[in-house]
Every structure is written in structure tokens, then in C-alpha cells.
Amino acid sequence: MIQLNDIKAVYFVGIGGIGMSALARFFNEKGVKVSGYDKTVTPLTSQLEAEGIAIHYSEEVELIPKDVQLVVYTPAIPKEHKEYQYYLQNGYSVVKRSDVLQIITQSSLNICVAGTHGKTTISTMTGHLLRHSGYGCNAFLGGIAVNYNSNFWASDNNVCVVEADEYDRSFHKLSPDVAVITAMDPDHLDIYGTAEAMEEAFIEFTRKIKPGGWLISKHGLKRYSDLVADNHITYHLNNTNGTVHATNLKVQNGSYVFDVVFGDWLLKDVLLNVGGLHNVENALAAIAVAHILKIDDEKIKAAVAAFKGVKRRFEYVIAPGEGEVVFVDDYAHHPEELRALITGARSLFGDKKLVLVFQPHLFTRTRDLADGFAASLDMADEVILLPIYPARELPIEGVTSELILNKMKLEKKAILTKEELLNSVKLKVDANSVFVTAGAGDIDALLQELKKTIEA
Known part of the structure; x- marks a missing residue:
């Protein structure tokens, strides 16, 4: 497996994708020469260009750099893509985004958020809680955090918050210390074929949790008893059978105020300024992660109150x-x-x-x-x-x-x-x-x- 320190130049085929752009920003932050292709100009690709990343928008082998140690591609591009095929046929190291995340996270403490919906908001909330509280993390997100106008940030603390993508079984490349599973509803049946096969993929994901690690799953998940972890807790908006749940929930001026119950631990008067009851539930999962990491109660509350949401999430x-x-x-x-x-x-x-x-x-x-x-x-x-x-x-x-x-x-x-x-x-x-x-x-x-x- 290629080592990060050996990479001086990297090329992205499909650099404008939300997950791909987070990796591009990671390498750019490290001083690696980053360039890429995408088929259309978007606000995100324009932002990457403003950060010093060279991007072109026509599929031409003449335009691609030949001096790269690593080529990253998205499964969304067609297999016959000319640039992708050139790199494949000429012996370059060509890998998927999930392979790069595997390399990056192999020696870090990893918080990996998976699920057919809710994972972008929970991973962004979690990354924000760790950043705002001063704990620190490297965040690889599937959405743009409004607080920072980015889907990536770096930290000296060797901790990674990663959105764990179930598409194409990508999340099986990760090794979580703390894993979150929000939902296992049928999706991506073009990949999995059946709902049962998809559920098996989530069960396999839990087998990747490190010894002594934590699993935080939505209360009431189908196949709950098949999920594997040394420490397994559940969360739910208001079902008191969930290890983590909300009580005393009130709407005040378009915001939510609630208490968080986590076993014997109580966090009172949490303020969330993001709409949607599902976001209260998402916040419970992120708060549970922060509590497991022993972040101070008042710092957790201050971070939740300061959270401005994720672009295109309510x-x-x-x-x-x-x-x-x-x-x-x-x-x-x-x-x-x-x-x-x-x-x-x-x-x-x-x-x-x-x-x-x-x-x-x-x-x-x-x-x-x-x-x-x-x-x-x-x-x-x-x-x-x-x-x-x-x-x-x-x-x-x-x-x-x-x-x-x-x-x-x-x-x-x-x-x-x-x-x-x-x-x-x-x-x-x-x-x-x-x-x-x-x-x-x-x-x-x-x-x-x-x-x-x-x-x-």
C-alpha cells in the first residue's frame, strides 16, 4: 500500500464530488500538488480552484499531469473515461476514495458515521463539537458545514471524523474506534440486490470496530442483535428504551431546547438552532460521541448552540x-x-x-x-x-x-x-x-x- 509521505502529486478524476473534494483539500493542506477533472464548473470546484487546486473540465488525456504518484477516482465516472483508462493502462496507482481514507485513517482514532440517512448531519455535528470544544479532529464530510463553509478541516490531534459511505461497500475499508449507525433502510439496491444483503454490509461494518470500541446505533434498528461491538448503546429522539434520548423538548423562537439523558448522565437545557426534529435526534448521537470522548458538559452545550447546520440539510x-x-x-x-x-x-x-x-x-x-x-x-x-x-x-x-x-x-x-x-x-x-x-x-x-x- 502506498504511503502518504511518498505522495508529492495527486490527481482526482471527479474532483467536484463532495467526498472527493474533502480528500483533495486534505492533500492540498499537506502541501501535496493537487489537480483534477470534473465535467462541470460548480460553486465547490470554483472554491477548490480559489484554494490553489488546478481543475479542467474537458475529458482530455493531453491535459492530465503525468508526474503523479496517486490517482483517485469516483465510482460515479464511467469505466470508459479516457483519463481514468490512461492512468490504468500506464501503470499508475489508481484507487477509489475509500482506499485513500483507509490509508489516512490506519493509525488514527476514528469516529465513523454510517447509515442510509442522517450520516452527513451527524458526522458534521460531531466534527463541529470536537473542533468548537478544542478537542480537535480531522473531518472528512459528505456535506458543507455552514460554520466553516467546508467539508474538510485538519487538526494536530490524530483523530478523524469520517462519513462512512455504504455505497459500493466503501465503509468496509475503515477501522472505527467509535461507530455510529443511523439507519439500514433499503437503498443502493443496484449494488446490493436485496435489503438483506445491505443489512449484512452494515453488520460487517460493525465487525471493523476496534477491540474495546463503541457502537452507537439508532434504537429499533432491524438486526440489532446481529450488530457487533464491545460497547453498544442506542439513541432515539424520545423512546426512553434508547440509552440516549431527549426529554423536556420545547420549541422556542424556531429553535429546540431539550435535556439529554445518557444512562445516569444528564445534560440539561441544550439549545439547538437547526430546524427539524430529526436534527434533535442527530444531535443526540453527536453528543453521545462527545461524552464518550470525555468532553466537558458546558463545552458540549456551547458547541451545539453554535452549530449552524449543513448546507442543504433543512x-x-x-x-x-x-x-x-x-x-x-x-x-x-x-x-x-x-x-x-x-x-x-x-x-x-x-x-x-x-x-x-x-x-x-x-x-x-x-x-x-x-x-x-x-x-x-x-x-x-x-x-x-x-x-x-x-x-x-x-x-x-x-x-x-x-x-x-x-x-x-x-x-x-x-x-x-x-x-x-x-x-x-x-x-x-x-x-x-x-x-x-x-x-x-x-x-x-x-x-x-x-x-x-x-x-x-
């Missing part, structure tokens, strides 16, 4: 009090994430009409989970579906957004193109509305135009 585009309409954007792309998003919005704005725009992500996910999407979306007052965002996939015959629409019981529902949405949004929202956009594709590119239309 993020206010128009916050309460800023305009007539509250506008929330979220990355939700799984039925359970949509359910949590809608429940969270209802908990804060239950008296308002909830209008939700959803862009399905992947043909396979839409096909496999159409019933679940329909049931979750029916919880809104009005739903607009955009066409499916294909990402890495080719179309599948008979799989369109209509597959979800036709299963929905809600009366107020429609499928619109992006252009039709921008032209009609003003008609659909008023002062008594919460407007929510959701999806993991490119729906976020519409946010500023939608905001202008709503505020006009």
Missing part, C-alpha cells in the same frame, strides 16, 4: 421572519428522509400550508422505492415532482416521475419541468406557506431563482 433559503414565506431546502432523496423532513417542518410550522417540490434521484431508486416515496410525499399539502435526475444511470423503460405520482393519494400533485416550476411557484405559495425543495440532484441550482420569484 437549510433556510428564506428563514422565519425574513419574508412572508418560509423557504426550506433539503438533500432528502430517500422516502424516510422525506418523511423526517416533512415531520420536522410540521413540528415548527404546523399551522402553515406545506408545498413541497421533489426531484427524484436515480432511476433505480425511483423504481425500487416508488411506494415509499408516494407515502411520504402524501404527508405534504401540495407536491410538485420534477423529472428524475439520472446521475450515473441510463434511463429505464417505464421509470419516470409518473411512477411516484400515480401511487400518491394526495389531490394537489403535479409533474413540472424546471422552467414550468419557476413560472408557477408564485401561484402556489402565499404568506401562510412553507415552501420546501428536496432532492440530491441539481435542484439546488434553482434556489436563487425560486427565492427571487417568491420575494417578487
Whole structure:
């Protein structure tokens, strides 16, 4: 296995991906020469370029550096990609992102957060708690922390907080000292085939926990008894059977105040300024990690109160009090994430009409989970579906957004193109509305135009 100290120059094929860019920032911070390819300019790639990383946007072998010791690629790129194939055929060390994380974390204390949803917020909260409290960590995140406008930061403390990705079984490369599992709902069935095979992958992940290590799992997980760890605790928003749970939960001025119970330990009057009841539950997992690491109680509370959230995780585009309409954007792309998003919005704005725009992500996910999407979306007052965002996939015959629409019981529902949405949004929202956009594709590119239309 290549050693980090041997790497003077590294190249990323798909550098604009959220996980890939965190690694690019890691190497850039270390003084390694970093460059890469991506197919489109995005705010993230522009930020990387501003940090001194060279990026090009056309697939050309003539443009790639030949003096690199390591090439990192994302599974999202097609296997026939010219640059990827050049490096493969010419004997370069070509590895996936998960292989690099394995190298980086082989000698550190590792906090690894896994699960089909919630892992980005919990890993970001955990990294923030460690950073804000002065404990210190290296953080490799799957989202942009609003506090720091980054998905990576470094520390002299040899501790890593890592978002552990279940896609392609990447998380099996990690060796956690503390592992978190948020959910094991069926997803990525294009990789796993069955829900059971996916559950087995999470069970295997727990076998990677170091001797004496900790597992923090969501209370009520299926296959709970098969999960393996020397120290195993559970968390839940309000089920007192969870080792860690919240009590005395109140909503105050759009924020949550609650007490945390962790066995015999009680942390009173925790303030969380991020919307969504699911984020209270996410905070419980992050607080449990901090307590296990023996971080001071008052430092934990101060860090939680200072947490500003993750971009596209219950993020206010128009916050309460800023305009007539509250506008929330979220990355939700799984039925359970949509359910949590809608429940969270209802908990804060239950008296308002909830209008939700959803862009399905992947043909396979839409096909496999159409019933679940329909049931979750029916919880809104009005739903607009955009066409499916294909990402890495080719179309599948008979799989369109209509597959979800036709299963929905809600009366107020429609499928619109992006252009039709921008032209009609003003008609659909008023002062008594919460407007929510959701999806993991490119729906976020519409946010500023939608905001202008709503505020006009």
C-alpha cells in the first residue's frame, strides 16, 4: 500500500464530488500538488480552484499531469473515461476514495458515521463539537458545514471524523474506534440486490470496530442483535428504551431546547438552532460521541448552540421572519428522509400550508422505492415532482416521475419541468406557506431563482 509521505502529486478524476473534494483539500493542506477533472464548473470546484487546486473540465488525456504518484477516482465516472483508462493502462496507482481514507485513517482514532440517512448531519455535528470544544479532529464530510463553509478541516490531534459511505461497500475499508449507525433502510439496491444483503454490509461494518470500541446505533434498528461491538448503546429522539434520548423538548423562537439523558448522565437545557426534529435526534448521537470522548458538559452545550447546520440539510433559503414565506431546502432523496423532513417542518410550522417540490434521484431508486416515496410525499399539502435526475444511470423503460405520482393519494400533485416550476411557484405559495425543495440532484441550482420569484 502506498504511503502518504511518498505522495508529492495527486490527481482526482471527479474532483467536484463532495467526498472527493474533502480528500483533495486534505492533500492540498499537506502541501501535496493537487489537480483534477470534473465535467462541470460548480460553486465547490470554483472554491477548490480559489484554494490553489488546478481543475479542467474537458475529458482530455493531453491535459492530465503525468508526474503523479496517486490517482483517485469516483465510482460515479464511467469505466470508459479516457483519463481514468490512461492512468490504468500506464501503470499508475489508481484507487477509489475509500482506499485513500483507509490509508489516512490506519493509525488514527476514528469516529465513523454510517447509515442510509442522517450520516452527513451527524458526522458534521460531531466534527463541529470536537473542533468548537478544542478537542480537535480531522473531518472528512459528505456535506458543507455552514460554520466553516467546508467539508474538510485538519487538526494536530490524530483523530478523524469520517462519513462512512455504504455505497459500493466503501465503509468496509475503515477501522472505527467509535461507530455510529443511523439507519439500514433499503437503498443502493443496484449494488446490493436485496435489503438483506445491505443489512449484512452494515453488520460487517460493525465487525471493523476496534477491540474495546463503541457502537452507537439508532434504537429499533432491524438486526440489532446481529450488530457487533464491545460497547453498544442506542439513541432515539424520545423512546426512553434508547440509552440516549431527549426529554423536556420545547420549541422556542424556531429553535429546540431539550435535556439529554445518557444512562445516569444528564445534560440539561441544550439549545439547538437547526430546524427539524430529526436534527434533535442527530444531535443526540453527536453528543453521545462527545461524552464518550470525555468532553466537558458546558463545552458540549456551547458547541451545539453554535452549530449552524449543513448546507442543504433543512437549510433556510428564506428563514422565519425574513419574508412572508418560509423557504426550506433539503438533500432528502430517500422516502424516510422525506418523511423526517416533512415531520420536522410540521413540528415548527404546523399551522402553515406545506408545498413541497421533489426531484427524484436515480432511476433505480425511483423504481425500487416508488411506494415509499408516494407515502411520504402524501404527508405534504401540495407536491410538485420534477423529472428524475439520472446521475450515473441510463434511463429505464417505464421509470419516470409518473411512477411516484400515480401511487400518491394526495389531490394537489403535479409533474413540472424546471422552467414550468419557476413560472408557477408564485401561484402556489402565499404568506401562510412553507415552501420546501428536496432532492440530491441539481435542484439546488434553482434556489436563487425560486427565492427571487417568491420575494417578487
